[in-house]
Amino acid sequence: MATSSAVKLSAKGYSGVKERLTEEKETDDIFEIKELTADEAKRELVDLISRIQGSEEEYRAIQDHINFLEAEYVAVQTLDFLNMAIAGDWQLLFSTNLLGRPARKLRLREMIQRVEPDKLNGTLTNIASWDYAETGEQFDSSGNFSAVCTYSINQGARMVVDLKDHELRPAKGSSIPSDVPGLVGLLHRAMPKELFDPSAHALDTTYLDADIRIVRLTGPQHEGVRNIFMRKGSIEIQPLL
Structure with missing residues (x-):
C-alpha cells in the first residue's frame, strides 16, 4: 500500500x-x-x-x-493485504458511543489503538495517555494505561477480541500515584467503554484507507458502536481560527 x-x-x-x-x-x-x-x-x-x-x-x-x-467501501480481498493495511498505531478520533465522564483530576491526552497482526491472529492494544492531579491542584503524574488484547480473524476480516490484561505505566520521571485503584477507576469512567474492555466483542472493518479506519463493534454491550481512527501522523488537523 x-x-x-x-x-x-x-x-x-x-x-x-x-x-x-x-x-x-x-x-x-x-x-x-x-x-x-x-x-x-x-x-x-x-x-x-x-x-x-x-x-x-x-x-x-x-x-x-x-x-x-x-x-x-470495497472490502480488502486478501489476508496479507488486510494485515498490511491495519498494522500500526491508530489514533481515536471519534466513538459513536458517548464518551465517559470527565474528571477534574484526570486529563486524557490521546487514545491509540495499536494493531500487530500475525496471519490469522494478532495483538490489539488500546493505549490511553493520561495526566493525573492526585491532590486536585495540578497535574503531577502522567503515563499510559493499556488494555492488551489478542484477536483472531474469522468471517473474512472480522476480528474476535479477547482482553488479556490491563497495564498502568507511569511516564519516565513521573511520580507514582498513591491511589492507583482510584486512578484506574477514573480512567474506566473517562475512556469509551469499548476501548477499556472489548471482551466478548468482534470488530468489523467497515472502511479502510491509508489514513482512516472505521470499525463497527458486534457484541453484547456495544453492538453497532463505531470507532473512527486515523493513522497516527497521517493527518494534520488545523484549528479553526
Whole structure:
C-alpha cells in the first residue's frame, strides 16, 4: 500500500460542513453527500469531528458521512493485504458511543489503538495517555494505561477480541500515584467503554484507507458502536481560527 501524505484541513473546508448542519437543508445534505468522492467525504468527516460542539445536527452529519463511506467501501480481498493495511498505531478520533465522564483530576491526552497482526491472529492494544492531579491542584503524574488484547480473524476480516490484561505505566520521571485503584477507576469512567474492555466483542472493518479506519463493534454491550481512527501522523488537523 502506498504511503499517504499528510492531509491538511483548513477552516475553509469546515465552512462547507457547517452550512449543512440545519434541518431545513437536510434533504439537500443527503444529495450533496452523495455527490462527494470518498476522499472528499473523509476530509469533511475528519474536519467536522475536529470541531464538534456536541449538537444533534453535528452527530447526524457525522453519521451520514460514516454511512456514505461504508457504502462506498470495497472490502480488502486478501489476508496479507488486510494485515498490511491495519498494522500500526491508530489514533481515536471519534466513538459513536458517548464518551465517559470527565474528571477534574484526570486529563486524557490521546487514545491509540495499536494493531500487530500475525496471519490469522494478532495483538490489539488500546493505549490511553493520561495526566493525573492526585491532590486536585495540578497535574503531577502522567503515563499510559493499556488494555492488551489478542484477536483472531474469522468471517473474512472480522476480528474476535479477547482482553488479556490491563497495564498502568507511569511516564519516565513521573511520580507514582498513591491511589492507583482510584486512578484506574477514573480512567474506566473517562475512556469509551469499548476501548477499556472489548471482551466478548468482534470488530468489523467497515472502511479502510491509508489514513482512516472505521470499525463497527458486534457484541453484547456495544453492538453497532463505531470507532473512527486515523493513522497516527497521517493527518494534520488545523484549528479553526
